[in-house]
Amino acid sequence: MPTRKPLLPDVARRTAAWCGVLLLVAGVAAVAIWLCVALKTAVTPVLLALLGTALLGPVYRWLTARKVNGSVAAGLTCALLVAVGGGAGYIVVTALVDTGDQIVASLKDTAQWVIDHFDIEGVANVDDLADNAKGLVEKFGASAAGGLLTGISLIGSLVTTGVLALLLTFFFLRDSDRAVSLAHTIAPRGTGDLVEAMGRRAFEAVEGFMRGTTFIALIDALCITVGLLILRVPGAVGLGALVFVGAYIPYLGAFISGAVAVLVALADRGLVIALWTVGVVLAVQVLEGHVLQPVIQSRTVQMHPAMIMIALTAGASVAGLLGMLLAVPVCAAAFGVIGELRKGYEAEHGGVPEGP
Numbered sequence: 356m357p358t359r360k361p362l363l364p365d366v367a368r369r370t371a372a373w374c375g376v377l378l379l380v381a382g383v384a385a386v387a388i389w390l391c392v393a394l395k396t397a398v399t400p401v402l403l404a405l406l407g408t409a410l411l412g413p414v415y416r417w418l419t420a421r422k423v424n425g426s427v428a429a430g431l432t433c434a435l436l437v438a439v440g441g442g443a444g445y446i447v448v449t450a451l452v453d454t455g456d457q458i459v460a461s462l463k464d465t466a467q468w469v470i471d472h473f474d475i476e477g478v479a480n481v482d483d484l485a486d487n488a489k490g491l492v493e494k495f496g497a498s499a500a501g502g503l504l505t506g507i508s509l510i511g512s513l514v515t516t517g518v519l520a521l522l523l524t525f526f527f528l529r530d531s532d533r534a535v536s537l538a539h540t541i542a543p544r545g546t547g548d549l550v551e552a553m554g555r556r557a558f559e560a561v562e563g564f565m566r567g568t569t570f571i572a573l574i575d576a577l578c579i580t581v582g583l584l585i586l587r588v589p590g591a592v593g594l595g596a597l598v599f600v601g602a603y604i605p606y607l608g609a610f611i612s613g614a615v616a617v618l619v620a621l622a623d624r625g626l627v628i629a630l631w632t633v634g635v636v637l638a639v640q641v642l643e644g645h646v647l648q649p650v651i652q653s654r655t656v657q658m659h660p661a662m663i664m665i666a667l668t669a670g671a672s673v674a675g676l677l678g679m680l681l682a683v684p685v686c687a688a689a690f691g692v693i694g695e696l697r698k699g700y701e702a703e704h705g706g707v708p709e710g711p
């Protein structure tokens with residue numbers, strides 16, 4: 356009996372199959388993102404707790420390796436998080452508050468210098484721009500707060516989220532050994548090992564990102580603070596704190612914090628010191644890009660800069676500043692899962708998948 360000739364050529368059928376897969380993945384991702392946004396009150400503490408668990412995992416494992424009870428070790432680790440995080444937060448906020456007025460004044464002087472030297476028409480006074488911008492921010496902030504909090508105070512919401520995230524971090528640390536059995540329980544028959552491997556790879560990526568980013572942020576902040584102190588730039592400690600916080604948003608955070616430092620130096624110390632500040636910022640960025648990141652994060656987070664920028668943009672559009680903070684670790688975890696799936700397919704079939 357003669358075989359029937361396919362209606363479409365092989366290339367067209369393969370392309371159609373891939374399009375179907377992409378549409379299915381996009382639909383599932385869209386539904387997942389919609390659910391996260393709709394349930395952000397519950398999702399946000401979980402994600403923050405996962406980041407905290409990834410950052411504090413080595414401390415917990417160090418304690419349990421010395422025969423410390425799991426609950427005690429998790430409690431001590433969370434107490435360390437509160438102490439270090441609270442102390443660092445206090446230092447950062449205090450530095451920014453103490454030098455905030457000085458930094459803002461320097462930025463206003465820089466804007467006025469640009470207007471005067473470049474003879475920009477239609478802009479008469481920087482103070483008017485600042486007042487208008489302040490009014491817009493207050494108006495937007497009031498409307499956004501009213502719509503987002505729905506009668507609950509912002510401070511109360513932040514405290515509740517922080518406490519819930521801390522409690523979840525405790526349970527995630529203490530019961531991390533049960534995650535393997537849970538993965539085998541919920542996984543379809545015969546895929547338990549693959550699900551476990553994907554979970555481990557995703558968590559390793561997030562863990563590497565958090566540890567590496569924290570270490571790099573600390574080095575960047577110390578180097579830039581020392582450089583600004585040597586150049587006698589006003590608000591050096593506050594600018595260093597801004598660099599530390601901005602380092603958790605790759606590329607964009609470093610660019611913004613470095614630009615603020617340069618503008619403050621230009622306004623208060625003149626063009627020569629501003630150029631020296633540019634040199635300090637660029638030197639730190641070269642140190643980070645060519646030494647720190649390859650050594651610290653090369654084995655855990657391997658993402659192209661273009662992919663990172665796309666992830667930051669998508670995260671900002673979905674969840675604002677929090678989305679920018681979570682975008683890179685979530686993408687790193689996703690890439691880890693995809694890499695584990697690819698490795699499993701190659702081990703099973705001895706090659707790279709060509710199509711669905």
